[in-house]
Amino acid sequence: MNLKSLSLIVMFSLFSIGSFAQANLLNAKSASEIGQKSLLDILITSDGPIPYGHINDNDVLFGIMVWENISLSEKANESYYFPIDEVEGNDQKSLFQVLLDGVKSGAITEVYDSSEFTNQRMLKDIESSFVKVDTTDIGIEYANAGEAIPAEYIDRTELRPSDVTDYRIKGLWYFDRNEGQLKYRLLGIAPVVVDIYTKGTAHENHVELFWIFFADARNVLYQNYAFNPKNPMNPINFDHLLNSRRFSATIYKADNQFGDRRIDDYIQGNDLQKLFEGERIRELIRNLEDDMWKY
Known part of the structure; x- marks a missing residue:
C-alpha cells in the first residue's frame, strides 16, 4: 500500500467518524436519541468559531x-x-x-x-x-365601530x-x-x-x-x-x-x-x-x- 492510498484511507476514516458522531445515528439505543449531540460535539460547539488573529x-x-x-x-x-x-x-x-x-x-x-x-x-x-400587517375592509369597519378586529380580518405577511x-x-x-x-x-x-x-x-x-x-x-x-x-x-x-x-x-x-x-x-x-x-x-x-x- 503506497503513502497516497494510506492517506486517503485515514482521511475518509476521520471524515466518516466525525460525520456519524454528529447525527448519533449509529450510537442511539432508542429512536428518541437520534439527533442528540454527543458530549464531545457539545464541547466543540461551546468553543465557538475560530477567532480572527490580530x-x-x-x-x-x-x-x-x-x-x-x-x-x-x-x-x-x-x-x-x-x-x-x-x-x-x-x-x-x-x-x-x-x-x-x-x-x-x-x-x-x-x-x-x-x-x-x-x-x-x-x-x-x-x-x-x-413583516407587513394589513386590515381588510371588513376589519376597518370593526375598527370604525370601536370594536376589536377579529383575527381573520387581519392579513399578516412575512x-x-x-x-x-x-x-x-x-x-x-x-x-x-x-x-x-x-x-x-x-x-x-x-x-x-x-x-x-x-x-x-x-x-x-x-x-x-x-x-x-x-x-x-x-x-x-x-x-x-x-x-x-x-x-x-x-x-x-x-x-x-x-x-x-x-x-x-x-x-x-x-x-x-x-x-x-x-x-x-x-x-x-x-x-x-x-x-x-x-x-x-x-x-x-x-x-x-x-x-x-x-x-
Missing part, C-alpha cells in the same frame, strides 16, 4: 475593499438557500432564517442600513421591512426564505507581510429580498433588507449548519462556509479612483461587460500578490 495596520502592505453578489439561482450557492420550509425533526435552517432569528432574538445586534456601517438600526426600526434572491457581502483583500500571503476578511453580509410592500404584485422590487457586521454574527452562524449535498451526514456550519469562501460570487463594486463607485454606474446597458469588469478586478487582486514577490 492584524497590525503596519503589517498590511496593501488592501482593496470588494463588494460581491452571491446569486441563489446558482447551483453552487444552494447551501445558502435551502431549506425554504421547516421540517419536523430537522434543525437545519436557511441562512436567511438563521440571520433573521439571530436579529429577532438579540443574538445579533450589529445591524445597519448600509455597508458603510454608520447608521445602526434596532429591531423595532427594521421589523416593518420583513418574508420567507424563498423571498431571498441574493446575498451581498463586503470584504477586504489584503497582503499580510508577516505571513507573506494574500488574505481575505469578510466584513459584512446583507440578504437581498423581495420588497414586502411590492410582494405579489406585477412589479416586484428587490432591496437589501439590512447589513450585518459579520464579526457580530459569527457565533450564531457557527451554531447553525448548512446542508452538505456532497455528504448529508456531515453538515458545515455557516461561519466556516462563508469564511472559506465556498460560494460563487460576482464583484459589483470595489475601491477605485472614483471612491467605491459601482460597476453598473460606469458600465451601463451591457451585462457582459459588467461581468468582464468584475473578473478584471479579481485578476487585478491576484496579480497584486504576484507583484509582491517580484520586488
Whole structure:
C-alpha cells in the first residue's frame, strides 16, 4: 500500500467518524436519541468559531475593499438557500432564517442600513421591512365601530426564505507581510429580498433588507449548519462556509479612483461587460500578490 492510498484511507476514516458522531445515528439505543449531540460535539460547539488573529495596520502592505453578489439561482450557492420550509425533526435552517432569528432574538445586534456601517438600526426600526400587517375592509369597519378586529380580518405577511434572491457581502483583500500571503476578511453580509410592500404584485422590487457586521454574527452562524449535498451526514456550519469562501460570487463594486463607485454606474446597458469588469478586478487582486514577490 503506497503513502497516497494510506492517506486517503485515514482521511475518509476521520471524515466518516466525525460525520456519524454528529447525527448519533449509529450510537442511539432508542429512536428518541437520534439527533442528540454527543458530549464531545457539545464541547466543540461551546468553543465557538475560530477567532480572527490580530492584524497590525503596519503589517498590511496593501488592501482593496470588494463588494460581491452571491446569486441563489446558482447551483453552487444552494447551501445558502435551502431549506425554504421547516421540517419536523430537522434543525437545519436557511441562512436567511438563521440571520433573521439571530436579529429577532438579540443574538445579533450589529445591524445597519448600509455597508458603510454608520447608521445602526434596532429591531423595532427594521421589523416593518420583513413583516407587513394589513386590515381588510371588513376589519376597518370593526375598527370604525370601536370594536376589536377579529383575527381573520387581519392579513399578516412575512418574508420567507424563498423571498431571498441574493446575498451581498463586503470584504477586504489584503497582503499580510508577516505571513507573506494574500488574505481575505469578510466584513459584512446583507440578504437581498423581495420588497414586502411590492410582494405579489406585477412589479416586484428587490432591496437589501439590512447589513450585518459579520464579526457580530459569527457565533450564531457557527451554531447553525448548512446542508452538505456532497455528504448529508456531515453538515458545515455557516461561519466556516462563508469564511472559506465556498460560494460563487460576482464583484459589483470595489475601491477605485472614483471612491467605491459601482460597476453598473460606469458600465451601463451591457451585462457582459459588467461581468468582464468584475473578473478584471479579481485578476487585478491576484496579480497584486504576484507583484509582491517580484520586488
